[in-house]
Amino acid sequence: MTVFLNKYFGGKQGAINLAILAILLLxxxxxxxxxxxxxxxxxxxxxxxxxxSLVLLWGNGGILSLGQGMFFGLGGYCMAMFLKLEASDxxxxxxxxxxxxxxxxxxxxxxxxxxxxxxxKSFPLTVFFVLAVPTFLAxxxxxxxxxxxxxxxxxxxxxxxxxxxxxxxxxxxQGYTGGVNGITDLKTLxxxxxxxxxxxxxxxxxxxxxxxxVIILSNYVLSSKFGMLLLAMRDKEERVRxxxxxxxxxxxxxxxxxxxxSAIGGAMFTLQIGFxxxxxxxxxxxxxxxxxxxxxxxxxxxxxxxxxxxxxxxxTMFSENFPELWLFLMxxxxxxxxxxxxxxxxxxxxxxxxxFNIADWLIARYTKFLKKDPNMLGxxx
Amino acid sequence: MSNTxxxxxxxxxxxxxxxxxxxxxxxxxxxxxxxxxVIGPNGAGKTTVLDLICxxxxxxxxxxxxxxxxxxxxxxxxxxxxxxxxxxxxPSIYENLTVYQNLEVSYPVGRSxxxxxxxxxxxxxxxxxxxxxxxxxxxxxxxxxxALLSHGQKQWLEIGMLLMQDPELLMLDEPVAGMSAKERDxxxxxxxxxxxxxxxxxxxxxxxxxxxxxxxxxxxxxxKILAEGSMEKVQANEKVxxxxxxx
Numbered sequence: 001m002t003v004f005l006n007k008y009f010g011g012k013q014g015a016i017n018l019a020i021l022a023i024l025l026l027x028x029x030x031x032x033x034x035x036x037x038x039x040x041x042x043x044x045x046x047x048x049x050x051x052x053s054l055v056l057l058w059g060n061g062g063i064l065s066l067g068q069g070m071f072f073g074l075g076g077y078c079m080a081m082f083l084k085l086e087a088s089d090x091x092x093x094x095x096x097x098x099x100x101x102x103x104x105x106x107x108x109x110x111x112x113x114x115x116x117x118x119x120x121k122s123f124p125l126t127v128f129f130v131l132a133v134p135t136f137l138a139x140x141x142x143x144x145x146x147x148x149x150x151x152x153x154x155x156x157x158x159x160x161x162x163x164x165x166x167x168x169x170x171x172x173x174q175g176y177t178g179g180v181n182g183i184t185d186l187k188t189l190x191x192x193x194x195x196x197x198x199x200x201x202x203x204x205x206x207x208x209x210x211x212x213x214v215i216i217l218s219n220y221v222l223s224s225k226f227g228m229l230l231l232a233m234r235d236k237e238e239r240v241r242x243x244x245x246x247x248x249x250x251x252x253x254x255x256x257x258x259x260x261x262s263a264i265g266g267a268m269f270t271l272q273i274g275f276x277x278x279x280x281x282x283x284x285x286x287x288x289x290x291x292x293x294x295x296x297x298x299x300x301x302x303x304x305x306x307x308x309x310x311x312x313x314x315x316t317m318f319s320e321n322f323p324e325l326w327l328f329l330m331x332x333x334x335x336x337x338x339x340x341x342x343x344x345x346x347x348x349x350x351x352x353x354x355x356f357n358i359a360d361w362l363i364a365r366y367t368k369f370l371k372k373d374p375n376m377l378g379x380x381x
Numbered sequence: 382m383s384n385t386x387x388x389x390x391x392x393x394x395x396x397x398x399x400x401x402x403x404x405x406x407x408x409x410x411x412x413x414x415x416x417x418x419v420i421g422p423n424g425a426g427k428t429t430v431l432d433l434i435c436x437x438x439x440x441x442x443x444x445x446x447x448x449x450x451x452x453x454x455x456x457x458x459x460x461x462x463x464x465x466x467x468x469x470x471x472p473s474i475y476e477n478l479t480v481y482q483n484l485e486v487s488y489p490v491g492r493s494x495x496x497x498x499x500x501x502x503x504x505x506x507x508x509x510x511x512x513x514x515x516x517x518x519x520x521x522x523x524x525x526x527x528a529l530l531s532h533g534q535k536q537w538l539e540i541g542m543l544l545m546q547d548p549e550l551l552m553l554d555e556p557v558a559g560m561s562a563k564e565r566d567x568x569x570x571x572x573x574x575x576x577x578x579x580x581x582x583x584x585x586x587x588x589x590x591x592x593x594x595x596x597x598x599x600x601x602x603x604x605k606i607l608a609e610g611s612m613e614k615v616q617a618n619e620k621v622x623x624x625x626x627x628x
Contacts, residue, residue, distance in 0.1 A: 225491050225500035232475045232486050239473045242435060243487050244461035244546060253494045 010219045010301070017302045018215060025208040035197055042204045042272045044312040045211055046072075049265025051292040051304035052211070053258035056218055058290070059298035060227065061254045062234030063151070067159030068262050068289050070166045071134035073281030075263025077170075077177070078133055080276040081117055082126035083186035083194075084178075103185070108175030117176075123190055130267045131260050138259035142252035149248070151237075160283055167282035182277025186270070194271060207268045214261050215301050221257070222301075230254060291334045297346025306345055385449065388413045388580045389434070389550055394443035396433060403429045405604035406443065411550070416576040418583045418591045421601035422625050427584045428470065430601070431552050434582075435467040436460045447550060462492070466548030470555050472535035474542065476528035480519050483527050483538055484510045487545035509545065516574070517541035518567065533564040537571070544575065551575065552582045557590050569593040588626075600625060 002012070009015035029041050050068045058064045090100040098111045105113070119125045141162060145155055170177045178184070186194070193199060221227055233240045233247055241247050270276045279285065288311075296307020311330070319326045341347055389411040396404045404426045411417050419427050432438040434445055436457040445452040452460055461467075475483050488509065491500030514520045517537040522530065527538060536556055543551055556572070557565045565587070572594050575581060585591050591598065591612065598615045600607040602625070608618045615621055 221498065224498050225486070226494065226497040228478065228482055228486055229497055231477055235475045235477050236473050238437075238469070239475065239542075240486075241457045242437075242461055242467050242469075243542065244458050244489060244492055246456075246458045246493075249494050250497075 007223050008216050008219055010223065014219065014302075018212065021215075021302055021305060022208075022212050025211070026205065030201070030204070035200060038204060039200060039272065040312075040316060041309070042200075042207055043269065044309050045207050045305075046265040046269040046272065047289060047292060047312060048211055048305040048308035049214060049268070050262045050289040051296060051308040052214060052218060052301050053261040054290060054293035055298055055301050055304045056221065056230075056261075057254055057258040058293065059300075060222060060230045060234065061251065062230075063251060063255065064153075064156045064290070065159045065255070065258070065286075066156045066283070066290065067163035067286050068258070069281050069283075069286035070163045071138065071259040071262035072266035072269070072285070072289070073166070073170075073276065073278070074134040074137065075130050075266030076270040076276040076280060077183065077266075078120065078126060078130040078263075079267040079270040080183035080186060081120040082123060083189060083270065084183050085113070085117065085121055086189070087185060087187040102178070102183070104178045104181070104183075105175055110175050114176055130263055134259045134263035134266075135256045138256045139252060142255040143248075146248040146251040146255075160286065163281060163286050164283050167278045170278040170281060178277075180278060182275055182279075184275040184277075186274045189271065195274065200272065203268070203272045207272060210264060210268065211305065214264065215305070218261070218301050226250070226253075288330070291330060293344075294334060295337050295344050297344030297349075299343060300346030303344055303346025303349070310345070385410070385446070386413075387411060387446075388415075388448060389582075390444075390446045390449075391430075391434070392444050392446075394430075394433060394445060395441050396429060396438060397441050402604050404433065404440075407601075407604065407606060409599060409606065409609075411580050411582060413580060414576060414578065416572065416581045416583065416594055416596045417599060418585055418595040418597075419599045419601055420585065420588075420591060420625065421607070424603075425601040426604040427601055428554055429604075431467060431554055431582070431584065434460075434552065435465055458492075461546065461548075462489075464549040466543035466546050466551045468536075468539050468543055468551075468553045468556060470558065472532065472539050474527045474535055474538050476526070478527060479524050480514065480527055480530070480538060481510060481523040484513055484541055484545050487542040489546050513541045513544050516544065517571065533560040533568075536560065537568070540571070540575075548579065550580045550582065554584045555586065556583060557585065557587055565590055566593075 005012055005015050009018055025045065029038060033041065050072050054065070054068060084102045088100060088102045093099045093101070093103065093106070096103065096106040098106055101110065101113050119129065141159070145158060150158065171180045173179070188194060194203065222230070229240060229245065229250060233250060237247055266276070266280070269280070292308040292311050293304045294307070295311050296305065297303030311333070315326060315330070318329060337344060343350070387410045391407060391409045394404055394407045395402060407430065419430065421427050429438060433440050434452065436452065436455060440453050443453075447460075447463060447465060450463060452463070452465075455463070475486065478486065485502075485506065488506055490506075491497045510523075511520065514523055517540055519534060519538060519541060522534070527535065530538060536559075540553065540556065557568050560568060569590060572581060572583070583594065595612050597610065598612050599609045600615055600618075600621050607624065608615050608621050616626065
């Protein structure tokens, strides 16, 4: 039983923490919040996938990627392409010059669907590409970087540059990608209208369940020898290499795995929010996602989820009242967390739990003291 | 180069950094079960030789054959898998992991990505960890975070991690640096035990320690071999006295 718990939930405490999160996401929020607020939570949960991926990659592996947004975005775009094709049937697009193609293609004088859009007519292929395209991109980047032993701040800058390039590419190729507006007006998934209230509930539950599943899977990875090697590589990469491990292949794997998790979040974002745009691909969202992981605790899978929820909740609250101040506040928050709580909220929670133990210990000691010498307190007892 | 009975045969090995030859057409042979110590003044190229053998530095010329397999073209992890283990000068251990985990990570099973994901912690593994921990005197500290060990214990832990790999050639760069006299004696005993069924190559400065362990000593100077032979022979060598041991 203990082995089972360690393997999939990060020990007994981890299982309790995960159960609390699951109850919060699957029971308390849906009962307590109206659909609008629940939709917001659903959106934050999609970001939490990226935060979880950064816990694996950055917290445990020591590889800081400032370009996780591109994987989130690519997953989202793959899903959006499928939904857009389904929404662009000849009847609902009959006022276009070329009916049956997505509206933005028509506006850009395209007369037929480009070849790379064609596989997205099939839903099984789309699901495959949602996972495969970002993973494959991560593999290419990872192979090129890690085999050459590029790491640390150089890797972070390169991932950031690639995220920027990708977002510029998407904006520039308006006819193929929808440009700066992204892919909008998504309606149905295999004939099922995703804009209805009931669909929104269903998608919310699928999304939250997937996140719990991803956390369990990530716990499995971290509890395996692979997880221990990740920590070892973060600590002393040379030692791992000279213990007979091909360090680069381990880094490539965890980078690809993190990309795939981020992509699931992106695809769920598209389904729930109903659009995807380049503003989720570039530098700013990528860095925001690092902040979610840092605030929640970069070593804690569950902490990262709370980080994503709380920072976004704060963002929504503040930007409703002081839209200009939010960016400064978030920058300040990031600096404060890095300076004072390097392990984020999860670290504060852990230390707090430790304080409770110290209190227990003091009580135990005090009672022992009393038992030893009952006259110690004299008549007062 | 023809095949030999030596476990390690280095021939005409040269490495040049921007024209500076740190190791200059060096030839050296190590027998099976031999404990060889390499000594020499600072900058003689001792650590560079270890770097070349384990693939950290690529040679400019020459050949390194381990069990008659050419090593100069292999990558670091392939050299380790062939059976060469290397300890670094400063203790290189995983400070965030426990002593047990440090030894477990070094266990030579599940070395691929998939292998490590599906790796099962068997009873042989834990028996092996405990056996090695006993050899390097760390049995009582198995659950301790490695960062909390003393300097000498860290050195032993790294030797233990190498023993987990069960290498046929073990290379140690200054294993007793920063150790107390008692720890040095214990380490000498440990090394004499270790080389019963493997070859060991040690770089060391402490002559008292060298006397206790060396089967044969090689003196390096400016990337070349100055003298080689038993400790007594080397100590009597005039050139060695002049450049290294002093009068």
